[in-house]
Amino acid sequence: MHEPTKILDRPPETHKNAEKNPRRRGGWIAAALLILLVFAGCDNTFSVFQTIAKEERQIGEDLFKNTTVRAMADDNANYYALLSKVVWRPKSGGSWNVLAIAGSTDYFAAGLAGNGTKLYVAKADDNNGLEDIYTTSDSGTTWTAMSAAAGIGTDSFVDWLKCANDTLFVAVHDSTGQYSLFYYDGVSSKFASAGVSSIDEPLVDIVYDYHNTSPQYWLISDSKVYKGTTPGSIAEDATAPNNPNYDGYLLGIASDGAGRIIVSRRDGSVYSYSSGAWSPITVKSSTKLGPLFFLALPASSKRILIGKGVSSFGYMEYDESSSTPLKENGSSFVSTSSSIYYTTIHSKEVQAFWQPSSDPNTLFVLLASGNTGTYALYRNDYITGSWSGWTAE
Amino acid sequence: MSKKLLAAIMAIACAGALTVGAQENTGNSSEILREKGDQSITIQAGGFVPLFVLDSTGALIPSSNMYPGASFDVQYRYMLDNHIGLGGSISGSFVTTIGGGTLFFAPIGATVAWVGGGDPLEYEVFAELGMNIIRLYGNGLIEPYAKLGAGVSHYVALAWDIGLKVAWCFFPEFHLGTYSNLNSYANFLEFSIGASYHF
Numbered sequence: 001m002h003e004p005t006k007i008l009d010r011p012p013e014t015h016k017n018a019e020k021n022p023r024r025r026g027g028w029i030a031a032a033l034l035i036l037l038v039f040a041g042c043d044n045t046f047s048v049f050q051t052i053a054k055e056e057r058q059i060g061e062d063l064f065k066n067t068t069v070r071a072m073a074d075d076n077a078n079y080y081a082l083l084s085k086v087v088w089r090p091k092s093g094g095s096w097n098v099l100a101i102a103g104s105t106d107y108f109a110a111g112l113a114g115n116g117t118k119l120y121v122a123k124a125d126d127n128n129g130l131e132d133i134y135t136t137s138d139s140g141t142t143w144t145a146m147s148a149a150a151g152i153g154t155d156s157f158v159d160w161l162k163c164a165n166d167t168l169f170v171a172v173h174d175s176t177g178q179y180s181l182f183y184y185d186g187v188s189s190k191f192a193s194a195g196v197s198s199i200d201e202p203l204v205d206i207v208y209d210y211h212n213t214s215p216q217y218w219l220i221s222d223s224k225v226y227k228g229t230t231p232g233s234i235a236e237d238a239t240a241p242n243n244p245n246y247d248g249y250l251l252g253i254a255s256d257g258a259g260r261i262i263v264s265r266r267d268g269s270v271y272s273y274s275s276g277a278w279s280p281i282t283v284k285s286s287t288k289l290g291p292l293f294f295l296a297l298p299a300s301s302k303r304i305l306i307g308k309g310v311s312s313f314g315y316m317e318y319d320e321s322s323s324t325p326l327k328e329n330g331s332s333f334v335s336t337s338s339s340i341y342y343t344t345i346h347s348k349e350v351q352a353f354w355q356p357s358s359d360p361n362t363l364f365v366l367l368a369s370g371n372t373g374t375y376a377l378y379r380n381d382y383i384t385g386s387w388s389g390w391t392a393e
Numbered sequence: 394m395s396k397k398l399l400a401a402i403m404a405i406a407c408a409g410a411l412t413v414g415a416q417e418n419t420g421n422s423s424e425i426l427r428e429k430g431d432q433s434i435t436i437q438a439g440g441f442v443p444l445f446v447l448d449s450t451g452a453l454i455p456s457s458n459m460y461p462g463a464s465f466d467v468q469y470r471y472m473l474d475n476h477i478g479l480g481g482s483i484s485g486s487f488v489t490t491i492g493g494g495t496l497f498f499a500p501i502g503a504t505v506a507w508v509g510g511g512d513p514l515e516y517e518v519f520a521e522l523g524m525n526i527i528r529l530y531g532n533g534l535i536e537p538y539a540k541l542g543a544g545v546s547h548y549v550a551l552a553w554d555i556g557l558k559v560a561w562c563f564f565p566e567f568h569l570g571t572y573s574n575l576n577s578y579a580n581f582l583e584f585s586i587g588a589s590y591h592f
Contacts, residue, residue, distance in 0.1 A: 044572050045568075049454070052492075056491070343493050
């Protein structure tokens with residue numbers, strides 16, 4: 001048996017002894033540094049209890065929980081949202097329901113697009129292969145099959161649909177991993193190549209810029225920018241210098257409709273095209289960005305909304321005319337308060353911002369499912385000069 | 394996930410205490426069971442109820458927007474004499490918010506208690522001071538806190554007791570400079586059941 005160590009028999013270490021003991025002094029310094037670091041990590045501008053006090057209860061449709069809203073469209077009467085199926089509700093209000101396509105609600109929808117009057121839905125089979133694209137101009141009462149598989153190819157998997165300048169575009173890939181863009185030619189009533197065919201880069205999005213002297217389609221893959229004056233003549237944009245092209249870096253594109261294009265990248269930069277030249281803007285250095293959107297209201301304080309592509313997701317607001325251009329965590333006007341932001345969009349990945357074709361006073365944000373109990377679709381209304389804040393659909 | 398873990402730990406702690414409780418009581422007096430140098434470790438779990446929040450001016454914030462949650466606590470105590478004990482505590486608790494968020498607390502503090510009564514019932518009043526790690530929506534704060542409470546416990550064996558505790562928890566948050574208007578003073582009620590091992 002060992003005799004227990006008699007700790008109390010040790011001579012007490014005096015302050016003078018401590019000063020002579022470099023190991024103990026180092027311990028105190030380390031503890032002080034640790035405390036300093038811990039306190040430095042606290043945000044003096046963030047109030048826990050006052051943030052909670054400003055929260056509002058969000059009660060949305062259950063079908064928008066644990067899901068991803070990938071696209072939206074509208075016609076004169078209804079809003080439509082793309083989940084694994086298309087769901088809809090009247091613009092005048094009411095609940096969301098599954099949209100029957102050609103008489104059936106048993107389908108998988110691979111894409112959704114609309115131009116304000118017509119609606120397009122791509123249906124896929126059990127292997128995600130393109131079955132056909134259906135269109136309706138009477139809110140789903142009657143549907144017309146567009147023979148898409150015949151025009152695009154049977155070895156096609158729809159990535160997305162998009163209407164730009166009233167033209168339907170279909171981005172697909174094939175079983176060998178080649179990506180192509182098609183458009184629907186209303187004159188010949190068939191699908192045709194948009195000029196971007198069998199490339200290695202996934203296609204991200206297409207927009208149309210209604211610039212009065214040189215309107216153009218603008219397309220991005222995840223690596224390059226493409227443009228063209230007609231739907232069938234889209235080709236790589238080689239404008240130099242400062243072209244945003246970079247392998248695997250491009251994430252979003254938006255147009256202000258008046259000659260300006262912006263492209264977001266994963267390095268925290270937004271590239272802006274105007275008057276025939278590209279110029280980079282560092283929005284947030286070394287931060288992966290996401291989808292972009294030009295928000296035109298209020299007219300005195302236009303913003304660019306930029307989804308975040310990394311932890312804590314959500315979005316940022318960028319005001320180029322302001323001396324403090326970047327706003328994060330709902331600290332600016334679209335969310336009305338950080339509390340609204342934290343309980344709706346925070347920690348979820350933004351899929352897109354979307355406005356109805358003829359209603360700049362309504363803004364939707366489409367979200368990925370995430371691991372929170374929040375919803376995947378929120379709406380924000382511009383009322384008497386300000387945004388109302390996000391409300392669950 | 395955290396709620397399930399907390400519930401599981403609470404169930405294990407209670408089951409352990411009740412199992413020991415089935416053992417024969419010693420019948421010893423409390424004075425024998427409790428003397429200078431005695432030590433104990435207590436594990437507790439229970440509810441955590443928001444009471445009210447005051448703003449930087451001391452005015453009541455009309456709605457705290459918090460729902461009741463749960464707490465888990467581990468305490469160590471060293472008896473200085475038959476009645477006074479000193480120790481430490483580490484806890485975890487959470488409440489949910491009206492917007493669907495979850496507010497976490499992790500207080501770490503020092504405790505002082507006055508313990509009275511005897512076998513089989515023992516009672517105590519205690520105070521606790523320390524630092525509180527608060528986390529909400531990825532934002533964290535470290536703030537001081539205070540607890541004041543009372544409890545009653547029942548010896549079920551020489552080394553074990555099970556008991557109930559209730560504590561008022563004062564969780565302030567302080568902000569510096571121009572953000573001092575964000576200062577808030579939150580108040581919660583913690584109630585718990587637990588088991589103590591004496592050695």
